[in-house]
Amino acid sequence: MLGWPFTSGLQRRLRRLWRRWLRTECPLQAPACWRGQDTASVLLVCALVALLTSWPWLAEPNLRPGMVAPFTYRAEKAARVVDSSALDQRREQMLPRTTVQVVDEQASMVLRRQLDDLLQAIEAGASSGQARVEPVTLSEEERRWLKGLSSVALTGWSRDVRQAQLRMLSQGLAPGVSEGQLLQAATLQLERLPPQARNLGARLLVHTLQSQSNLRSDPALSQRRIESLITQQGIPTIGVKQGDLVVRQGETINAQAFDVLDYFGLVNRRPRPLAWLAHFLEALAICGVMVLLLRRWRTSLEPRQALLALVTLLAVQGIHLWLGPLASPMVLLVPPTLLLAQGLGTACGLAWLAAASMLWPLPLSAILGLRLLLAAATAGIAAVLAGRQRSRAELLQLAVLLPAVALLVQWMLLQGRGQPGQVDLISEALLLAGLLMAGLLLAPLVETFFGLMTRTRLLELADLERPLLRRLSCEAPGTFEHTLMIAGLAEEGARSIGADVDLVRTGALYHDVGKLHGPKWFIENQEEGANPHDQLDDPFASAAILQAHVDEGLKLARRYRLPRPLADFIPEHQGTLKMGYFLHQARERDPSIPEAMFRYRGPTPRSRETAILMLADGCEAALRSLPPGTNEAEARTMVRRILEARQRDGQLAQSGISRAELELLIRAFVRVWKRMRHRRIPYPIPPRKAFSA
Known part of the structure; x- marks a missing residue:
């Protein structure tokens, strides 16, 4: 009876931990929708990876010379086994002398x-x-x-x-x-x-x-002569006693051990459909879980990016199947992990690494197992460091340092095991460095083709000398200045809640490029004079002009080949917001006008980064218009009112931003506002002296 309260309390504690873990693992935002054909193509490549991984169980014998022994075997009885390798060697030696x-x-x-x-x-x-x-x-x-x-x-x-x-x-x-x-x-x-x-x-x-x-x-007559000579000289055999150790689990099977195992009927050359099916389903499940993890940690994952991860995994499995025991875990695991970590994030790179390590064929010898462990550790370090590299030069340093450190660690560990010469470590390190540097050269092509957003590419696109940004600064200077202020607010907001600062900054620079189609229709570019909308005097046409800056922005994004994550900032920073001014004008003329006609077409923000930009865009003009005597509490109240209005309007429903993060954004925006309105010392201007001849 005394144990019952303790048991029930433990169950409640475990249940709370389980619910907390589920909340942690639940995606902050809904993953992007894929079309049916995209999902089918991803599933097809998953099946190809599983088929290639499980192929040895369908088309190859379960044992062969050079393979790592999956079990330990001792001879059941004494026997004389034909030494096939010695017999083949004798035949090769006799062949030049016995040709008929x-x-x-x-x-x-x-x-x-x-x-x-x-x-x-x-x-x-x-x-x-x-x-x-x-x-x-x-x-x-x-x-x-x-x-x-x-x-x-x-x-x-x-x-x-x-x-x-x-x-x-x-x-x-x-x-x-x-x-x-x-x-x-x-x-x-x-x-x-x-x-x-x-x-x-x-x-x-x-x-x-x-x-x-x-x-x-005559090959037939030559073979008869060889067999006759071998019979006369005696067929080479292997003497086996009962209880002799034939092979130990984890050791490499040599030719003599293979002959003994074959003699005792342990080599199965027939296809094993049940074993193949089990390995096929296991590999298929690993690929499926990897894709789910990629979508979990990168909700904007595109099908072509998932196909990149799967095709890379397929190539690694094919190379390993081709090379067999000669395949190097370091060379096969580190470069793809580094590439995917740069383009999709550290979590996605680690997910790929976990899948590739689990699909590595078993059993492993002691040396191969140690090398696989070191390769996985090196690839994991590369994935963590890849997200912090902010230039090609830093990536080049990483491409040089990783092989050097891996070479040193492997040499020390193998030296400690007394087997330093079994692996050509220098050739492996040079090949790894070459592959990493080749990946750096090909990275721009891979980024463009698969829509990857590496840190270095974001920084390159944020250069204000880029052609599209130069056009914006020259043709719409008011919008350009507005963009720079929005970028400052959004960057601070992203930093406060742990979002992608570089993505937010770069997306903010491009979010209003659609205003290039008609800069004078937007108030920040209007100088003294009449407002074109007043002369137009048509709220429906004015609303269409506002919507056009989103549509034209997407066209410019395609023309200048902006990556999709950046192009998403253009429609999502407006979401389905209401064009309140023109709706009011329209309802003054006809009160029955539906509100939906004066809303942007969306979609609403589907990531924290685009939601931050929407909120910064809504607060920028209001913060600049605050009178000089406004204190910090009043500024927070005003920003909170704007953010809560966006939340009540349903604009943040798919963004994944929590209520606590909204409070952090309020404080971040106010901090930027305080820096913008800092006081300056008034400098006295001396009166101009009269000019005397």
């Missing part, structure tokens, strides 16, 4: 046809008695001898020469036989002929057979 060659009838037929053509040409020249072009140079004595032969004798001599060639070809004509030895063999074949007939016939045979061969290798 046979006569190639087609090659012999070609050589016989050449001799027939040569003899026919000589017979034709001898029978005609006229000078002809001779295929073989004949001496005067040979010409006279040929002319003195009758047709029957000439035919008989030709037949003897052909028979001699046939006997030589039937014995096999080896390539590379010297001319002297070939002439001697031909002379021996024609030894029963008279000297003149013998010499000319031998010369003709040498002419057709020199540098020729009619032999070819």
Whole structure:
């Protein structure tokens, strides 16, 4: 009975912790909606990653030489196992000496046809008695001898020469036989002929057979000879005793251990559909969770950015499957983590790293496991540091320092384990540094194609010398000054609640670029004179002009290729706010005018950064219009009234800004206002002296 209150109290405590954790994990704002085809493409790439990861369980044997042993095995009984590696080595050594060659009838037929053509040409020249072009140079004595032969004798001599060639070809004509030895063999074949007939016939045979061969290798006969020799010398075997340790879990399987495991039936070469399905579903779940984490920590995640993370994971898995144990965890994990952390944030980079580490094939040897742990730690440090780098130069320093530190740490740990030479650490460090520097060179292309917003790109876009900002400062100077003041307010507000300061500052600079389509229609650009809206005298047309500055701003964003997170500031800083002045004018003429006709088309802010800009935009003019004697409490009351009006109007419903953060924004805006209205010492201006000639 005494334990019951304690148990119930523990349950209540755990329940409160669970609810608090759920509130912490709940996204501050709703993730961006994806189209059906985008979701299908992401799921398809997830399935490809899972298929590639689980492929070894479907198409490869469960064990092979060079693989890390998944278990420890001792021999069940004594056995003599054929040593396949030694047997293959012996075969390779015997192969040059045991090649069997046979006569190639087609090659012999070609050589016989050449001799027939040569003899026919000589017979034709001898029978005609006229000078002809001779295929073989004949001496005067040979010409006279040929002319003195009758047709029957000439035919008989030709037949003897052909028979001699046939006997030589039937014995096999080896390539590379010297001319002297070939002439001697031909002379021996024609030894029963008279000297003149013998010499000319031998010369003709040498002419057709020199540098020729009619032999070819016969693989089947060669293999039979090799097997016969191996049988005579004895097949190499491995002696195994009962209880001998064949392989230990985590060690690399060598060729001899593989032969023993295969002998005892532990090597399965058949596809394993159940094991493949289990690994496929596991990899698919890891990819799905990774995508959910990316959307959790970056609610504005675009489908192409999720595809970038998945395709990178697919490439890493493919390279690992291709290289096998030679794959370097440091080279495969660090560069993608650094790239994704720069473009999508530290949390997204760490989510990718976790997925890639979990998909690394098991089991791991002691050395490989240590290297994987070091690679994950290095990639995690790179992801944390990537969010703090504010220039390409700092990233270049990181690309140099990371491989150097990783090289030093790996060398120290492997030296402590007594195995420093198993890994070429210097080559790995150089390759890693090369990949990181290549990533820096290709980063602008990747940022543009996938819409990534790195810190360095934000700072580059915030340069006031950018073409679009220069246009704004020259063609709409009032709007430009208003933009700079809004940027100061929004930057301080973002800093106070921990939002992305660089994104807010850069987005504030571009939020009103749409006013370039007609600067004089906006009061900050109007000089002394009549207001164009008064001359227009049409509240509906004036409202359309106000909405046009949003639409034209989006067109300019596309023309100047602003990233989507920056382009979102253009419509969301107005949300669906009411155009109160023109609505009042319209209702003076017709009280039944619906309010929806005088609201911006939105959408309302979908991030804390765009919501901060909306609130800063609403407070800027009001803060500047406060009289000189206004104190801080009065300024806070006025700012709070504006912010609460935006909240009651539903403009902040999707932004994720909490009530406590609104209070922090109020204080931040008032701090900026206090800096803007600081007092100055009045300097006395001396009277101008009269000019005397």
